Amino acid sequence: MELRQYLLIPFLCLLLLLSRPVSAGDYLNAAHGSSSYGVERTSTSTLGYAQGNCAHCHEQHASIGGDEPVPAGGEASDYLLFDANHTSQTENFCFDCHQSGGYQTGGISLNKSYSYNFGGDTTAGSYDSTIKDSFSHAEAMAGSSHYLPDFVSQVLGKTLKNADGVNWSLPAGINPCDACHNPHLAQRNVNSPYDATKSAISRPSDHDNRWGDDASERMSAAYSDYLSPYWWGSTNHEPANSTTSDGSNLPNYVRLCTDCHNQYNTINSTNPRLPGSPRAIRKLSWKTTAVGVTPDGHGELDGATIVYARAPYTSGTNMTLNCTDCHEPHGSPNNIFLIRSSINKAAISTTDTTNPSWQSLCYNACHTRATHSWDRGTCYNCHYHDGGHGGF
Ligand code: HEC
Ligand code: HEC
Ligand code: HEC
Ligand code: HEC
Ligand code: HEC
Ligand code: HEC
Structure with missing residues (x-):
């Protein structure tokens, strides 16, 4: 997929709403942005978002195409994340994937x-x-x-x-x-x-x-x-x-x-x-x-x-x-x-x-x-x- 499509189409709104833009080059070299081992939340993946896409972490209205991808419920989160950013020592947005099981397709090896x-x-x-x-x-x-x-x-x-x-x-x-x-x-x-x-x-x-x-x-x-x-x-x-x-x-x-x-x-x-x-x-x-x-x-x-x-x-x-x-x-x-x-x-x-x-x-x-x-x-x-x- 072309870089422009990859980043811009789903994230135009996000970039307008949030203050500092993320550099595409740096992100694509990042672990989360990798197209071979990067973010891939099962529910957003099913909706067609490629591995590494921002949408595996950010959702514009807690809803994509009329449905809210898993995890559903709760209020709109800070930074348009799919879940609350930080709640306690054991409840944290990052743990939604960095645990055993979790939302990452196939889990995380490292x-x-x-x-x-x-x-x-x-x-x-x-x-x-x-x-x-x-x-x-x-x-x-x-x-x-x-x-x-x-x-x-x-x-x-x-x-x-x-x-x-x-x-x-x-x-x-x-x-x-x-x-x-x-x-x-x-x-x-x-x-x-x-x-x-x-x-x-x-x-x-x-x-x-x-x-x-x-x-x-x-x-x-x-x-x-x-x-x-x-x-x-x-x-x-x-x-x-x-x-x-x-x-x-x-x-x-x-x-x-x-x-x-x-x-x-x-x-x-x-x-x-x-x-x-x-x-x-x-x-x-x-x-x-x-x-x-x-x-x-x-x-x-x-x-x-x-x-x-x-x-x-x-x-x-x-x-x-x-x-x-x-x-x-x-x-x-x-x-x-x-x-x-x-x-x-x-x-x-x-x-x-x-x-x-x-x-x-x-x-x-x-x-x-x-x-x-x-x-x-x-x-x-x-x-x-x-x-x-x-x-x-
Ligand atoms: C692994 C999950 C994850 C991915 C993937 C991700 N972000 Fe973020 N992003 C965050 C978190 C978490 C924050 C909230 C700030 C923080 O806690 O560091 C954030 C904050 C932001 C912000 C607010 C400014 C800032 O840098 O703090 C922007 C803009 C942003 N993200 C855009 C993007 C774009 C565009 C992409 C894809 C190119 C992307 N993000 C991919 C997790 C992610
Ligand atoms: C961003 C600030 C920050 C950085 C960077 C940081 N710490 Fe801490 N550290 C804290 C805070 C806040 C506490 C107090 C909370 C706590 O006890 O865990 C703490 C507490 C600790 C404690 C005592 C915790 C305990 O239960 O005994 C140790 C040991 C420690 N840090 C080691 C490190 C080491 C080693 C590094 C570098 C790898 C590091 N810290 C980097 C903020 C930081
Ligand atoms: C009353 C204070 C005191 C206590 C208690 C103490 N140390 Fe020390 N330790 C010292 C001093 C002073 C030195 C020498 C420091 C120097 O040479 O710079 C030292 C040196 C050392 C050294 C460096 C190697 C050596 O043997 O000289 C080690 C290792 C060490 N202590 C471990 C321990 C351990 C383990 C305990 C507990 C079983 C312990 N110390 C209890 C004061 C103490
Ligand atoms: C040789 C092993 C060793 C190294 C190297 C070491 N620490 Fe520690 N650290 C300890 C031990 C043992 C304790 C518990 C005793 C104490 O509280 O100092 C400790 C305690 C701490 C605490 C808790 C202090 C408190 O209030 O109880 C912090 C914070 C910490 N270390 C940070 C660091 C940072 C930062 C570095 C590097 C600049 C570092 N340590 C390097 C062994 C080490
Ligand atoms: C949607 C799932 C997901 C979320 C949410 C997520 N990560 Fe990741 N993270 C991954 C994946 C997948 C990798 C690359 C896995 C690998 O290296 O095996 C990764 C890799 C990383 C790495 C690079 C180290 C490495 O060994 O690959 C760091 C650091 C990291 N994540 C921190 C975070 C932090 C901090 C958060 C929360 C702000 C977060 N992650 C949220 C899925 C996620
Ligand atoms: C005090 C600083 C500090 C904090 C806070 C911190 N990390 Fe780390 N993290 C490190 C260091 C240092 C490493 C190991 C160095 C490296 O991978 O280069 C590391 C490594 C990692 C890795 C890579 C592990 C691997 O297998 O390679 C991931 C993933 C990660 N952290 C996620 C997180 C998550 C999620 C949180 C919050 C729940 C978090 N970190 C909080 C300092 C921190």
Whole structure:
């Protein structure tokens, strides 16, 4: 079908009603716009809309040709979406497809956790099979997840600062998932082989740009001392199960996460799984200095050389880690802090904030010592982001 027909005929009205037009070229390269694996809601597909067509997500009057395609009912939704954009942690427009079953014809194949896709751990029970499951840990299942209601109340429609102290804001009312993704741009990077130029993420401070697709937006460009963890069961490295370990194939996730988590922004969490909730999330700095917080030893802090190290971290030099080396971006079967179920080839179990959890994380993954002379009270008394007593 011609591009003009494909985009314009069904969407003339939509484009007139909505403020910013979506670029056709970018959209057709996006995962949702793909004519081979893009959006295809069964009910709209039956009405003749081709795979990738905007109509699989947007409906002009909640009705096409006199009938309302499934799901029917409800009021006209914001942004002319076929369903409410965001209702709760487990009811979200995106979950209408990004779950098992759902409205996408044939379901969605690439829908799994970070440890599975980019760490290679396919052990049964260690990963989430769908994005909806990844977010269900905060309430419906054991584990921990980023809490979307707080994205709505603390991030969208607010002015926040990025790690350089520069203000940014996103419109109130957009989907909380779209703080980190742009549904019109996100590409599929894990369509074997892994392809870093096809990034799925956008930084909240730069919503209309994909993040990590350009070489200047990778870990290696920001940190010359980055070394990616091993791939599960191998001495190949994340995220591509290859020998590349310098982060030249990895989006700079530190920059993504520190758009929100830095020394400036106060984020109040009501996440039921956050230890001590409700409370403000700790501020942190991945840099060498920051006013008001203690910079992290796992960040850029000069001279904080890793001690009692496991391979591949044995060079004895300073190193800077990446947030997703330890954390899942969406959620994890581990009960606290979205800690990954496996890191650097080791299975990790953090059930609570007591010593065995931290020992599982610190000693299985990266350090070789089982106890150390500072082992008094719980590890969590001393080791946390911004921790002053021994740092983190
Ligand atoms: C009509 C069904 C549908 C809806 C609704 C939907 N998606 Fe998707 N999404 C897909 C399909 C199909 C793909 C490509 C599947 C694949 O890669 O196997 C995809 C891919 C993606 C990707 C790229 C990553 C990848 O591995 O392909 C991201 C990111 C994404 N979706 C986020 C979202 C967000 C955020 C929302 C809500 C704003 C959303 N999706 C709503 C069907 C949908
Ligand atoms: C995967 C579902 C999905 C598909 C497919 C999709 N959109 Fe959207 N669109 C959204 C969501 C969700 C929003 C609401 C803003 C948000 O939450 O990010 C939105 C918002 C918009 C907006 C409002 C401005 C903006 O960018 O926020 C326009 C205009 C738009 N879409 C046009 C289109 C057009 C044209 C197409 C096809 C070329 C299309 N959309 C395909 C999900 C989709
Ligand atoms: C805090 C930022 C953040 C939020 C919020 C977020 N994501 Fe993601 N998402 C990521 C990161 C980081 C990745 C993994 C990196 C990548 O794929 O490049 C990812 C990956 C994905 C993928 C691709 C998974 C795959 O198998 O490749 C999909 C689909 C997706 N997210 C959908 C969603 C949906 C739906 C929501 C809301 C319910 C959401 N995301 C909220 C950061 C986020
Ligand atoms: C768009 C802003 C935003 C971005 C980007 C973001 N977060 Fe968050 N994060 C939040 C909000 C809001 C909360 C508070 C709600 C909650 O507790 O989940 C939070 C909470 C957290 C928590 C505590 C949750 C718990 O239960 O322990 C962790 C851990 C976390 N984020 C890690 C990350 C990581 C890692 C990244 C990058 C992959 C990231 N965040 C990117 C907004 C963001
Ligand atoms: C070495 C593993 C590791 C790395 C790397 C790491 N974290 Fe964490 N993170 C943890 C642990 C352990 C906790 C729980 C202790 C704490 O609260 O600091 C945690 C907690 C958090 C919390 C919740 C803080 C609170 O108020 O309880 C946020 C937010 C967070 N991390 C964000 C990040 C971001 C952003 C990055 C990258 C800049 C990052 N983390 C890198 C291990 C890590
Ligand atoms: C009273 C505070 C305190 C407690 C409690 C504590 N640590 Fe430490 N930890 C430190 C200090 C201080 C260092 C040295 C930091 C440095 O050299 O920069 C350290 C270093 C480490 C290191 C680096 C390697 C090494 O052995 O020197 C690891 C790993 C570590 N701690 C893990 C743990 C674990 C796991 C627990 C709980 C069983 C724990 N710590 C309890 C303060 C503490």
